[in-house]
Amino acid sequence: MAEKKATRLAYGEALRELGSNEKIVALDGDVSTCTMSVLFGEKYPERFYNVGIAEANMIGMAAGLSTLGYIPFAHAFAAFMAGRGFDQIRNSVCYPHLNVKCVGTHAGLSVGEDGATHQCIEDIALMRSIPGMVVICPSDAPETAAAAKAVAEYEGPVYLRLGRLPVETVTDIEGYQFEIGKSVMLRNGKDVTIIAVGLMVPEAVKAAELLKEKGIEARVLDMHTIKPIDKEAIIAAVKETGCIVTAEEHNVLGGLGSAVAEVMAENCPAPVEFVGVKDCFGRSGNALKLLEMYHLTAEDISAAAEKAISRKK
Numbered sequence: 490m491a492e493k494k495a496t497r498l499a500y501g502e503a504l505r506e507l508g509s510n511e512k513i514v515a516l517d518g519d520v521s522t523c524t525m526s527v528l529f530g531e532k533y534p535e536r537f538y539n540v541g542i543a544e545a546n547m548i549g550m551a552a553g554l555s556t557l558g559y560i561p562f563a564h565a566f567a568a569f570m571a572g573r574g575f576d577q578i579r580n581s582v583c584y585p586h587l588n589v590k591c592v593g594t595h596a597g598l599s600v601g602e603d604g605a606t607h608q609c610i611e612d613i614a615l616m617r618s619i620p621g622m623v624v625i626c627p628s629d630a631p632e633t634a635a636a637a638k639a640v641a642e643y644e645g646p647v648y649l650r651l652g653r654l655p656v657e658t659v660t661d662i663e664g665y666q667f668e669i670g671k672s673v674m675l676r677n678g679k680d681v682t683i684i685a686v687g688l689m690v691p692e693a694v695k696a697a698e699l700l701k702e703k704g705i706e707a708r709v710l711d712m713h714t715i716k717p718i719d720k721e722a723i724i725a726a727v728k729e730t731g732c733i734v735t736a737e738e739h740n741v742l743g744g745l746g747s748a749v750a751e752v753m754a755e756n757c758p759a760p761v762e763f764v765g766v767k768d769c770f771g772r773s774g775n776a777l778k779l780l781e782m783y784h785l786t787a788e789d790i791s792a793a794a795e796k797a798i799s800r801k802k
Contacts, residue, residue, distance in 0.1 A: 492657075492658065493655035493656055493657050493658075494629075494630040494655055494656070494658070495630075495651075495652060495653060495654060495655045495656065496627055496628075496629065496630060496633040496651045496652050496656065496687075497523070497524060497525050497594045497595070497651045497652065497653060498525050498630070499629075499630035499631070499633040499634050500525060500592070500594075500633050500634075500637055500649070500651050501524070501525025501526060501527070501528040501529070502525075502528060502634070503633065503634040503637035503638065504525075504526065504528065504529045504562060504637060505528040505529050505531075505532050507637060507638065507641050508529050508532055508533045508536070510560070510641065511536075512558060512559050512560045513536065513559070513560045513561075513562065513641060514536040514537070514538070514554055514559045514560070514561050514562070515529045515530065515533075515536065515537050515538070515561070515562045515563075515564065516537075516538045516539075516540055516547050516550060516551055516554075516561060516562070516563045516564065517530070517537070517538070517539050517540065517547075517563075517564040517565070518540060518541070518542055518543065518544045518547055518563075518564065518565035518566075518569065518570075519539055519540070519541050519542050520564070520565060520566060520594075521537075521539060521564065523566070523594065523595065523653075524564040524565065524566075524592065524594045524595075524651075525594075526562070526564045526592075529562075538550065544565045544569045544570060544573040544574045545573055545574055545576065545577045547563050547565070547574070548563055548574045548577035548578055548581060548582060548589070548591070549577050549581055550563075551563040551582070551589045551591075552577070552581040552582050552585075552587050552589055555582075555587040555588045555589050556587065560588055560590070560641060561588075561589050561590065562590045562592055563589065563590065563591050563592065564592045564594065565592075565593065565594075566593065566594060566595045566600075566607060566609070567593030567594060567595060567596035567597075567609035567612045567650060567651075568593075568595070568606065568607050568608070568609035568612075570591055570592070570593035570612070570648075571593055571609060571611065571612035571615045571616055571648070572609070572611075572612075572615075574591065575615055578591055578616075578619065578622075578646070578648075579619050582646045583619045583620060583621045583622050583646050586621050586645055586646065587645075587646060588644055588645060588646070589646050589647075590640050590641070590646075590647045590649060591616075591646070591647065591648045591649070592649045592651065593609065593612055593648065593649070593650050593651065594651040594652070594653065595607065595609070595651075595652070595653045596609050596612060596626075596650045596651065596652055596687070596738070596739075597609065597610060597652060597687065597688070597738030597739060598610065598738060598766065598771045598776070598779045598780060598783055598785070599652055599653055599654040599688065599738065599776040599779070599780065600653055600771075600776070601653070601654075601773075601774060601775055601776035601779060602773050602774065602775070603773070604771070604772065604773035605770040605771045605772055605773070608770075608771035610738070610739050610740045610766045610770075610771065611739075611740055611743070612648070612650060612739070613626065613650065613715055613737070613739050613743065613744040613745065614739070614740065614742065614743025614744055614747070615743075616648040616716075617715055617716040617743075617744075617748065618743070621645065621646060622646050622647070622648055622716065623640075623643065623645065623646065623647045623648070623669060623714070623716060623717070624647075624648045624650070624714070624715040624716040625640065625647060625648070625649050625650065625669065625713055625714050625715070626649075626650040626651075626686040626687045626713060626715060627649075627651070627687070627713050628656070628659060628660060628685070628686065628687060628688070628689075628690035628691065628711050628713060629656050629657065629658045629659055629660055629690070629691065630656075630658060631658060631660050631661060631665075632660045632667060632673075632711070632713060633651065635667035636649065636667055636713065637649070638667075639667055639668070639669050640669075643669060650687065652687060652688055652738075653776070654688060654776050654777075656688045656691055657691045659675060659690055659691050659694050659711070660673065660675070660711065662675060667713070669714050669717075670714050670717040670718070670719060671714070671719055671722075672684075672710045672711060672712045672713070672714070672719040672722045673710070673711040673713065674708065674709070674710055674711075674722075675690070675693075675694060675709045675710070675711055676694065676697050676707065676708060676709040677706075677708055678697065678705075678706035678707040678708040678709075678730065679706050679708075679729065679730055680700075680705045680706045680707060680730060680731075680798060681700070681705065681707050681708070681730050681731075681732050681733070681734060681794045681797055681798050682707070682708040682709075682710060682726035682727070682729075682730045682732070682733050682734070683696060683697065683707055683708065683709050683710070683733075683734045683735075683736060683790060683794060684710045684712050684723070684726070684733060684734070684735050684736070684745065684749055685709070685710070685711065685712065685735070685736040685737065685745075685790075686711075686712055686713060686715060686736075686737050686738075686739075686745050687737065687738050688738055689736040689737055689738055689764070689785065689790075690709075690711045690736075692736065692785070692786060692787045692790055693709045693736050693787075693790055694709055695787035696736075696787040696788075696790035696791040696794065697709050698787075699787060699788065699791040700791050700794055700795075703795075705794065705795070705798065707794055708726060708729075708730055710722055710723075710726060712745060712749075715744070715745055715748055716748065718748050718749070718752060720752050720756070723749055723752045723753065723756075723757075724752065724756050724757050727753060727756075727757040727759045728757060731759060731760075731798075731801045732759055732760040732761065732762075732797040732798055732800065732801050733749060733753065733759065733760070733761040733762070733797065734761070734762045734763075734764060734790060734793045734794050734797050735749050735750075735761065735762075735763050735764065735765070736764040736765070736785070736790050736793075737764070737765045738765070738766075738780075738785055739765055739766060740765060740766050740768055741763040741764075741765040741766065741767060741768065742768055744765060745765075746761075746763040746765055749761065750763075759801075760797045760798075760800035760801055761797065762793040762794070762796050762797045763793075764784065764785065764789055764790050764793050765785070766783055766785075767783075767784075771783070
């Protein structure tokens with residue numbers, strides 16, 4: 490694994506590079522030094538709009554700009570993008586299927602000391618429930634840069650979920666390609682499949698190493714796109730490994746685990762274990778300590794994998 494870098498920083502750098510396309514504009518809810526859209530704003534001030542703490546209005550502005558042929562990227566903390574902006578995202582962006590990119594940073598528990606009000610663990614569930622919305626949560630810096638490029642090229646509404654905490658690089662593998670709606674197999678295995686998103690992907694890779702020490706071969710799928718989800722990869726994983734573990738820095742209700750379980754229930758029922766926030770709010774504290782407290786670690790994923798294997802017939 491390579492150096493640690495926050496996905497929000499990798500995104501900001503990527504957006505700055507994408508700014509060479511004069512159709513791209515950026516809007517921010519007065520947190521640009523946090524979302525890192527400031528990097529775009531410094532290079533292209535004529536196409537950068539700080540709208541103030543007015544997320545709902547920002548989405549309306551982005552929708553309007555898209556009707557003029559621009560490609561708007563709107564930025565806010567995930568808690569306020571998905572929360573305060575939901576009505577406008579649903580009705581002003583997704584209902585008319587406009588080309589607006591909604592970027593929610595500081596997602597999950599790893600916002601840390603900002604506390605429960607800012608620790609968004611519901612955004613995946615909210616955004617994937619809206620018809621026509623694409624939902625992406627990259628795992629590391631290189632994948633975030635690739636995702637940003639793909640999102641800019643995609644015609645239609647997208648929710649891009651990013652984190653505050655620096656994460657290790659895991660996608661620097663031979664032949665890696667980012668494609669919306671297609672997962673990436675980071676490790677192959679025959680005993681269990683771990684499907685993860687965001688910062689839980691590096692933890693899933695570590696969990697696979699822990700399991701290897703016990704003679705268990707774990708497949709690791711980086712499911713960076715939660716919607717549209719890679720059904721083929723999930724079905725193949727169930728058929729070839731017999732059980733699934735999902736891992737996400739999000740409520741276990743409505744997020745990645747639910748999306749995977751929906752595919753399995755319809756196509757290939759099998760044992761599945763869910764690693765995530767167990768339907769409760771976060772709290773203020775050190776980010777890494779919170780991940781331990783809420784059982785979002787490699788050790789927790791490894792334990793869930795052993796439980797899933799024990800349930801196989």
